[in-house]
Amino acid sequence: MSDYPKVEIREGLVSIIVPDLSKYIVGNRPEPAHAPVFYNPRMEVNRSLSIAIINGYVNYTGKSNIIICEPLSGTGVRAIRYAREINGVSKVISNDISERAYELIRMNIDRNGLSDIINVHKDDANNLLLRIAREGGCDVIDIDPFGSPQPFIENSLRAIRDQGLLCVTATDVGVLSGKYPIKCVRRYGALPQKFPYRFEVGIRILISTVARYALSMDYGIRPLMSFLDGHYYRVCMLVFKDRAYALETLRNIGYSYYRPSTLQRGFISGYPIPGVNRYRLSGPLWIGNLWDAEFLMNYFMKGTRDYFSSRAREVAGLIGEEALGPNIPYALTTEVGRDLGRELPINDVISIIRGLGYQAVRSHFHVKGFRTNADLLRIKEIIMGK
Ligand SMILES: C[S@@+](CC[C@H](N)C(=O)[O-])C[C@H]1O[C@@H](n2cnc3c(N)ncnc32)[C@H](O)[C@@H]1O
Known part of the structure; x- marks a missing residue:
């Protein structure tokens, strides 16, 4: 067996031996690609x-x-x-x-x-x-x-x-x-x-x-x-x-x-x-x-487990919501609020759009991203108070 520093870790329901990443630091972070495995x-x-x-x-x-x-x-x-x-x-x-x-x-x-x-x-x-x-x-x-x-x-x-x-x-x-x-x-x-x-x-x-x-x-x-x-x-x-x-x-x-x-x-x-x-x-x-x-709602979500990391469960929840949105590329709040001179909270944008009767959901692709079937220029005009 090759000789290099190893540690035991637990992930999911298993316990495995992996290279000791604390021995492979680049900058101030462990660099997995530098470890032997x-x-x-x-x-x-x-x-x-x-x-x-x-x-x-x-x-x-x-x-x-x-x-x-x-x-x-x-x-x-x-x-x-x-x-x-x-x-x-x-x-x-x-x-x-x-x-x-x-x-x-x-x-x-x-x-x-x-x-x-x-x-x-x-x-x-x-x-x-x-x-x-x-x-x-x-x-x-x-x-x-x-x-x-x-x-x-x-x-x-x-x-x-x-x-x-x-x-x-x-x-x-x-x-x-x-x-x-x-x-x-x-x-x-x-x-x-x-x-x-x-x-x-x-x-x-x-x-x-x-x-x-x-x-x-x-x-x-x-x-x-x-x-x-x-x-x-x-x-x-x-x-x-x-x-x-x-x-x-x-x-x-x-x-x-x-x-x-x-x-x-x-x-x-x-x-x-x-x-x-x-x-x-x-x-x-x-x-x-x-x-x-349908797969996400009825099969994938049921496959998520309490022992997954909070990040894994968070991503699962975000995708579950986003998948119900329209198949139109996401937009950024900065696109509809560019000339406002202040940061536009994403939840406000989503509420405005939903209030007009259109679909709007957050997108996991970007913190400022949302997916909607509304006309974005119209939304921008409403946000700008025109
Ligand atoms: C990103 S790592 C795999 C990580 C692993 N799937 C996991 O979830 O932890 C990629 C692996 O591919 C192996 N690899 C690279 N080129 C390969 C090839 N042509 N055939 C088989 N393995 C290869 C490397 O040795 C490396 O261990």
Whole structure:
């Protein structure tokens, strides 16, 4: 066993050994990427919400004996939590290319007495996924890489079964949300824009990238849950290995427009060439729903647990509310209150809009973000007292 400082931690219902992050400080903060094996305690939110989503998925589809694959496992914390905390799991496949990670995963599995449920591999993730595809596939695939999931999407789609659940994390939020537009074009084949709702543009580009890989294979996708939490995006989607569903998916790819003069924003369908060019466009991107509201209300929420961190439960609540709002990009209070000369509390904006009979909900993408079907210029005029 490699020799480096380690500590025992508890997360969810498991206890695992991880590198002692207090020995890997950069600036004045622990830097998980500098440790011999990657463990980021902040990603508990991602892992806990994934447990709620996968448990919800099991109930939603009525599947039993599911096989879950995590090709980039790090310490194994996620795979181990899935084996312990998800109902109806028959097998979890855990994998990492790093020797040290592989050793640690094996040790953590033994400590938790889960060696008959979890199979461990030390392979390149793409090799593993291709092997799984040849051997009959699996029901859930969780791609949680450093940076972009792009290199693993295509083979995940090969390895997943029909109506399986594909979950991806992307930590390159800056690239997807317009900080490095050319890099986004290279990596995702889509142009982001620094629209006020650029964090929503980013997650929609991520979804449409998966959708376009799926389309090329005659598959379709449907997001069940999507969110941004600080430094990463997370999307969990159903994959349909069905040509008819691929056509449905194609209808959900298009562009987003934004007009600063009227505050108008929205979507234009028509991939690969949109019909209108009056606006600045961003895309191609996903223009369909980011959430399946029925899944969230009836399955995901029931899958959240008291022992999740308060942040995980908070994100779950925010998304549950936001999913009931209209599928129109979020707006910022600063857009409708720019000339007011003072900060406009978001709850005031929401009350004004609701008072006029329109929908308005907060958006988790931004502290000043809200989603409404009202005409924003009209709202701005009302707020300015015109
Ligand atoms: C962000 S960490 C995974 C964290 C883990 N999923 C969790 O929830 O704690 C990414 C992991 O991918 C592994 N990795 C990087 N490239 C890989 C590849 N091509 N195949 C398999 N593993 C790889 C790294 O060694 C690292 O442990």
